[in-house]
Structures are given as C-alpha cells and as structure tokens.
Amino acid sequence: MIENTPPRQLAVRLPPHPDELLSSWISRHAAFYAVPPLVMLRHCLPEASSLRAADLQLSSDQEIRLASMFATEPAVINRMIFGNISQSSHRLIAVRPTQICTNCSSQHGEPAPILRSQLLGWRLTCPLCATPLSDPGGREHPSPFRQYCRAALYGEKLLDDEAERGIATWTSLGFS
Numbered sequence: 001m002i003e004n005t006p007p008r009q010l011a012v013r014l015p016p017h018p019d020e021l022l023s024s025w026i027s028r029h030a031a032f033y034a035v036p037p038l039v040m041l042r043h044c045l046p047e048a049s050s051l052r053a054a055d056l057q058l059s060s061d062q063e064i065r066l067a068s069m070f071a072t073e074p075a076v077i078n079r080m081i082f083g084n085i086s087q088s089s090h091r092l093i094a095v096r097p098t099q100i101c102t103n104c105s106s107q108h109g110e111p112a113p114i115l116r117s118q119l120l121g122w123r124l125t126c127p128l129c130a131t132p133l134s135d136p137g138g139r140e141h142p143s144p145f146r147q148y149c150r151a152a153l154y155g156e157k158l159l160d161d162e163a164e165r166g167i168a169t170w171t172s173l174g175f176s
C-alpha cells in the first residue's frame with residue numbers, strides 16, 4: 001500500500017536534460033547523493049521493482065510522488081518514461097543505449113545523461129535536432145543503406161507515429 005504522505009523534496013535538484021530518461025535523471029541524482037540508483041528510486045517509490053520498470057510504466061500516483069520529490073510537475077515525469085508506448089512496441093526499446101546524438105548528448109558529468117531516444121530501436125535520427133544517430137561510442141559509419149535513406153526516414157516516421165502517438169498508419173497500407 002502506498003502511503004499518502006509525499007516524499008520530501010530533494011535539497012539539491014539537478015535540472016533534467018531535454019528528452020532525458022527518468023532512470024538517467026534518477027541515476028545522476030543517486031551519484032550526487034552517493035547512493036545506488038535503485039535506493040534513490042525506492043526512497044520515493046518503495047514498491048518499485050527496478051529502474052527499467054519505472055522507465056516503462058508508472059501509475060499516475062507514482063508520477064505525482066516522483067514529481068513531488070524532484071520539485072517538478074507529473075507531466076514532466078510522464079514525458080521522461082515510455083508510458084505512452086504500447087506493450088507490443090516494448091521489445092523495440094533497448095535495455096542500454098544503442099545510439100547517440102553527438103549534437104544533443106552531453107558527455108559532461110558522471111554518469112552522462114541518457115536520452116530517451118537512445119533506447120528506441122526505430123529511431124534513425126534525433127527527435128530533438130534531426131541529426132542522424134551514431135553508434136554509442138559516437139563514431140559515424142557510412143550506412144550501407146544510404147540509397148534507402150528517404151524510405152528509411154519514412155519508415156521511422158511510421159513506427160514513431162504508431163509507437164509514440166498510437167497513430168497506426170500501417171493498417172491503411174496493408175502491413176498489419
């Protein structure tokens with residue numbers, strides 16, 4: 001049973017990066033306070049099983065409690081997780097970062113912030129700046145599929161619309 005008393009606000013709050021993943025934000029605070037990330041999460045949500053589970057789904061009550069601890073709005077917490085993505089698309093969400101936007105990802109600080117798009121298997125480009133994503137080390141390799149670039153970007157949009165916004169344009173194309 002969740003207690004009704006909201007957790008105390010953190011004395012020091014690190015600003016989130018645009019498109020930062022909730023577990024990344026929690027991990028950066030955990031590093032600051034020198035506690036394990038799961039301890040930081042459970043300080044607020046004692047029932048939480050893992051950071052990954054929190055990234056995938058939170059109840060509105062849990063979002064309110066986290067927002068209270070981080071002195072922000074529940075909508076901000078909601079945008080940092082994959083709660084809008086249907087269960088069927090969860091298999092396309094990596095456990096660890098598989099790509100990086102060399103333009104938007106900050107390499108400053110330890111741990112470095114992880115952006116939501118770094119885990120999304122269908123993303124070819126950064127949702128913030130549209131730069132093509134690179135491998136996690138930031139190296140850019142010439143794509144063997146360069147001649148399909150336009151089709152690939154269209155595919156990315158189709159998948160993104162369905163996964164992020166529930167717009168299933170696939171069905172009208174007969175791919176369902």
Ligand SMILES: [Zn+2]
Nearest residue numbers: 101104126129
């Ligand atoms: Zn970017």
